[in-house]
Amino acid sequence: MRLTNKLVAGKYLHMLNKNHSEFMNTAEKVASQRKFLSVSEDPAAAMRAFQVRKSLFRNSVYNTNLTEVQGRLDEAENTVAIINDICKDALAQIMQGITGTSDETARKTVANTLRSYQTNIMNAANATFSGDYIFGGSTNDVVPFTRDANGRLLYKGQNVDTDTFDAEPRFVDIGVGLTLDGSGEVSADSAMNSAFSGAELLGTGVDANGITNNLFNLLGDIADKLESGDLSDFELYSQKFNELADRTRMNYVSIGEKSNFISYFSERLADQKLSESKKQVELEVLTIDQGAILYSERELAYDACLQIGTKILQPSLLDYLR
DSSP, X not given: OOOOHHHHHHHHHHHHHHHHHHHHHHHHHHHHTBSOSSGGGOHHHHHHHHXXXXXXXXXXXXXXXXXXXXXXHHHHHHHHHHHHHHHHHHXXXXXXXXXXXXXXXXXXXXXXXXXXXXXXXXXXXXXXXXXXXXXXXXXOSSOSEEEOTXXXXXXXXXXXXXXXXXXXXXXXXXXSOOOBOTTSOXXXXXXXXXXXXXXXXXXXXXXXXXXXXXXXXXXHHHHHHHHHTOOTTHHHHHHHHHHHHHHHHHHHHHHHHHHHHHHHHHHHHHHHHHHHHHHHHHHHBOOHHHHHHHHHHHHHHHHHHHHHHHHHSOOOHHHHHO
16 A cells, blocks of 8 residues: 555644644643543543542531531520529529518519519520521521510410420431431431420420429519519429529530530541542642653653654655745
């Protein structure tokens, strides 16, 4: 088979363009520090890299969720701390109101103070974080606590003494493997409950003696008794207040446990992110020394191709005229 000059020149130009394209592709890889610019260059590595990126994205989402929950926890902890301090002050006032030396005027003064504590407790329990009501349970856009015409506390419009309240979970995926139960609901063990129920915070219902389990209403009932001078069963109300104050302290401890839980998972996610980031570097990043070697190889190949051209391409008439 006879090889014409045109055939040789055409084949050479094709290879020259190919070498030039590969050289420029390598230069782009070195500049961007990437081992491949398209999936077709290394499908296996690209698929693994996509999985790593997916894992890193999920890690970022979980971290964002934990940060949001931690912010709500911090604000909830502040609120419970405020209520706890109010309980301490209220207890001192109650003890002052039932001493034998307290006259009617002193008892009324204590009653007014207890009513001011009621307002402070309700305002604290209606605290917000990023525009959301913290103690709104599963909803966060409705004011949790209001009063009825008689001054009794309402939680989402329901009487805390007579109505019943269901659990109000609001689950957040934190990366432990969110699953659904048979009814299509989120399994409590597979996510974190970020909701804080105002009904649980201040209490609902009444006890066997007919005394309210709600901290706000109990302060109001004690104030009423001090104002009326009816202290016959005051000891029961005083003991009840001590119980509710203890429950508030337990709520404070419970929030601290949740904060520790979040800290543990935040550290775990940080370790996972570090591991996945290392994998990403191994799969995608072209190091400086690797890039230098690869660039030199492509540059050498391209230069060699140019030199070959001076030998296989015959000079034209225009070359002689120069």
